[in-house]
Amino acid sequence: MSPTPSRPLALIALSAAGLMTILDGSIVTVAMPAIQRDLGFTAAGLSWTVNAYLIPFGGLLLLAGRLGDLIGRKTVFLAGNVIFAAASLLAGLAATPAVLIAARFLQGAGSALASAVVLGILVTLFTEPRERAKAIGVFSFTGAAGASIGQVLGGVLTDALSWHWIFFINLPIGLATVALAVRVLPADRGAGLAAGADTLGAALVTGGLMLGIYTVVKIEEYGWAAGHTLGLGALSLALLAGFFARQATARSPLMPLRVLRSRNVAGANLAQMLSLSAMFAFQILVALYMQKVLGYGALETGLAMLPAAVAIGGVSLFVSARLNDRFGARAVLVAGLVLLLAAMAWLTRVPVQASYVPDLLPVMLLIAGGGLVLPALATLGMSAARADDAGLASGLFNTTQQIGMALGVAVLSTMAASRTGELLGQGATQAAALTGGYRLAFGIAAGLLLAALLVALTVLRTPARAAAASPAPVVTH
Secondary structure, eight states: OOOOSOHHHHHHHHHHHHHHHHHHHHHHHHHHHHHHHHHTOOHHHHTHHHHHHHHHHHHHHHHHHHHHHHHOHHHHHHHHHHHHHHHHHHHHHOOSHHHHHHHHHHHHHHHHHHHHHHHHHHHHHOOSHHHHHHHHHHHHHHHHHHHHHHHHHHHHHHHHTOTTHHHHTHHHHHHHHHHHHHHHSOOOOOSOGGGTOOHHHHHHHHHHHHHHHHHHHTHHHHOTTSHHHHHHHHHHHHHHHHHHHHHHHOSSOSSOGGGGTSHHHHHHHHHHHHHHHHHHHHHHHHHHIIIIISOOOHHHHHHHTHHHHHHHHHHHHHTHHHHHHHHOHHHHHHHHHHHHHHHHHHHTTOOSSOOIIIIIHHHHHHGGGHHHHHHHHHHHHHTTOOGGGHHHHHHHHHHHHHHHHHHHHHHHHHHHHHHHHHHHHTTOOHHHHHHHHHHHHHHHHHHHHHHHHHHHHHTOOOOOHHHHHOOTTOOOO
């Protein structure tokens, strides 16, 4: 990839795309009741406004990342943003459930294309460790900002205008991102499809990931031991096993297995999966606790969680890069996980009648550990990326991120619902039963964070400065 004289503008374009993706993910959840009333969704069908986005998004990330290496990361990034903006327009104009679900599927595909190559572009633009850490911090900040803005903006737009505008708002962001990216992102030709056009491998991994994510998001409906879950889960694992077997023998593998030989790449992806399972579930379950137990409205809930997003964003933007440069990404990751673990431990004692300042505000501040964890994981996960495999490493990193989120929501929400049902059967009030379920989920989330902390302490290593500064000559990931 040729050097660019406009790296700050390139970072703005990459961050804007990340903001749009995160914003869309959080803004839709607030508007779901209005969408159901307007379009006539059934209760079960309404979940597909989320699932239709998650399945292609998580399933296509790895393939999209590799395509970036083969046909050019800029090309894939631009294509993804154009598809996402067009699909957002279609979603905003939707008058039937079928049209909205189809548009959400296209949004997920566009997000996968754009998101999969972002980190790959970033690490090839910013090769010096300190400036790379700052760039990753800025990118992480936009993610936190998108989550926070989405929760508040979703309620405002839905109440003041209509749910259609939660999708229309993506148009100016998407068009501005494309216009800026065309000008400032450096052109990269890629290695060509002949260098890695593994059609069978692409079909196996995409099918396996999509089916796996579909199975996970339907666990809450069918249960863990249902034939639907076990059968489709087994088929998903078989497809993924076939993919890895194919990669070991293919002449031009879609994902060279050397990408997993690095302790940092394998460890960072595993730690990310565990920690994001807890963090994403925190965002969902704390919001449900505020609304269903404490009686907060949608806008009030968004404002109550705003300190958490501000804390994460502020730490990732102003603190994480300096700490990474001084102490190393591994040490910063450990510190961040300890803070997140303390936040989850605090949540295991939330009362039925909570007061915001003594019972919840400390959690919102401790969750600032996410502002240390996310940039450190990205630094470690991409530290050994070669220039010709940066898109693949980025796609893999984003894939484990989505799997972690999906697993966290499925596992913790199912366990919370099961515990709530048990307590209701024992005669507990609705509020007490819900609180008991959430406490159990937060305890499990703490266990996931403890497992991530153990991975960080035993598997990960601080990358050497020389290696971090120059991704091209590294042989393994």
